[in-house]
Amino acid sequence: MSTPPARGGVVLLAVLLSTLTFPLAITGASVALPAVGAELGGGPTALQWVVNSYNACFAAFLVCAGSVADSVGRRRVYAAGVLLFCAAGLLCLFARDVAVLNLFRAVGGVGAAAAVAGGGAMLAATFEGSARARAFGLLGTVLGAGTAFGPAVAGLLVDTLGWRAAFAAPAVVAGLALALVPLMPAARGTGRPVDRPGAVLFTSALAVLIAALVEGPARGLPVVLAGLAVSALLLAAFVLVERRSPEPLVDVALLGNRRFVAYALAAAVFMAVLVPLLVYLPSYLIAVVGLGAAQAGLWLLMLTGPTLFLPALGAELAARLPHTAVVAGALVLCGAGSAGLLVLGPDATPWTLLLPFLLIGVGVGLTNGTVDGMAMGVVGVERTGVAAGVFNATRIIVETVALACAGAVLAALTGGRLEGEGFTEAFHVVAxxxxxxxxxxxxxxxxxxxxxxxxxEKSPLS
Known part of the structure; x- marks a missing residue:
């Protein structure tokens, strides 16, 4: 049964509004970190958790959220996620301690996971064929807008209203999406039971892994090795449980779909390159180059701007060229731009950073949203909830691990002092x-x- 066009428009508008908030929640936190540390204190590890607590919970709950969305209904899960994200963001206004702020950020990550899984599944189920391609293309444009303007907007908010505004602003936008939920078409879930043991094991394995990477530089190598060992054991137990479960959390057939895996891998690596740079470049530009928060955000427009303007071009290229060629070429551009960051130094100017920033931004921008549509186009509609969860979880898991690894390398090579020549050399290693x-x-x-x-011309995106 097809969704009436008016209701489909409401679904699209709500999902686009909520999607806009998720890159804002990451980039806003990264620009606000120096101001958070100045007011609330806390060492480098505690400040890393301001970003990583959100990302870790986002990643850990995505697969579970996708399974729940298929079971109990996509709109219900989407609404609950947006509400939780909105509430957590507003509560950040009242945080007076870094640990409390990190707790609210973690709750916001859980909400974001539910909203992304439910929203992506609703889009895939509401639209078909070329309409689906256009919907996911718009999704990429909105992601690009949040990514492109997030650092600049957050910098202005931090300089004018204080760092708390950078956390509250995404919550206000999410509230607008929440107001549209009653107008969305309701759809019953499949009633498929959720694999709770699998969900617990998967979430625990990822949480232990991220904790080991973030806490490792401060607590020493034995803690890192112990955390990695525990995470590996939990992951092995998860695999055993999934093989024996009649209703596994992860659809094994998806992992056997080579094209789905290829697109999920690509989407993950794009974010694994972009997000660590978005998180740690503001701190570098402020601490080493000497910029203000707003000015640092404006410089980052060279990096993020292409993610806003290029998704439509990427969709056109994907309609005319082999999809894997487009995606692989975009990855090469990202890699070249990242290597080009060896020019980064205390005397950096917008002109010296323009080329590497643009190469990374173009690579990400050409695939934003488009690669999502490619992946959803190779699975059945009845499994879009789980597929969206696995796809987005792969992206956010790899992104989160990359962010934690980048932070660990920077902390280890600089002794936790993100300033001066040591910061520059460590950043070159990460790049x-x-x-x-x-x-x-x-x-x-x-x-x-x-x-x-x-x-x-025969593909799901044409």
Whole structure:
């Protein structure tokens, strides 16, 4: 049964509004970190958790949220997630301690997970064919807008209203999306039981992994190794449970779909390159180059601007060229731009950073939203909730692990002092590592997605 056009428009508008908030919640936190540390105190590790607590909970609950959305209804899960995200963001206004702020951020990450899983599944179920491609193209444009203007907007908010405004602003936007929920078409869930043991094991494995990476530089190598071992054991237990479960949390058939895996891998690596830069570049530009928060945000428009303007072009390229070629080429651009950040130094200017920033932004912008539509187009509609959860979870998990690893490397190489020459050298190491990851991902996409790909005009996006 098709959704009436008016209701479909409401679904699209609400999902786009809520989607706008998620990059704002990340970029706003990154720009606000110096001001948070100045007012609330806390060491480098505690401040890392301001970003990582949100990302870790976002990643850990995405797969579970997708399964719940299929079971109890996508609109219900979406509404609950937006409400939780909105409430957590507003509560950040009252935080007087870094630990309390991190708790609210973690709750916001859980809400974001539910909203993303429910919203993505609603879009995939509401639209078909070229309409689905346009819907996900708009999704990419909105993600690009949040990513592009997030640092600049957050910088202005921090300089004019204080750092708390950077956390509250996304909550206000989410409130607008929440007001549209009663106008959305209701759809019953499948009643499929949720794999609770699998959800607990998966969430615990990821939480322990992120905690080990974030806390490791301060607590020492034994803590890191112990955390990695516990995480590996929990992950092994998760795999055993999933194999025996009649209703597994992760649809194993999705992992056997080479094209789905290729697109999920690509989407993950794009964010694994972009997000650590968005989080730690503001601190570098403020502490080493000497910029203000608003000015640092404006400089980052060179990096994020292309993510706003290029998704439509990426969709057109995907309609005319092999999808894997477009995605792999975009990954190569990201890798080249990341390697180009070796020019970063105390005397950096917008002109010296323009080329590497643009290369990364163009690579991400050409695939924002488009790669989501590619992935959703190769799975059945009845499994879009789980597919959206797995896809987005892969993206946010890899992004979160990359962010935690980047923070760990910076903290280890600088002794926790993110300033001066040590910060510059450590940042160069991180940039080269991200370039290598992008290159490996490009090769992986060509291997996994290159076989049996349909011609563009016959693909789900054409």
């Amino acid at each position: 080269l590592a991200l370039a290598g990851v992008a290159a490996l991902a490009a090769a992986g996409v060509l291997v996994l997605g290159g076989r049996g790909e349909k011609e563009p």
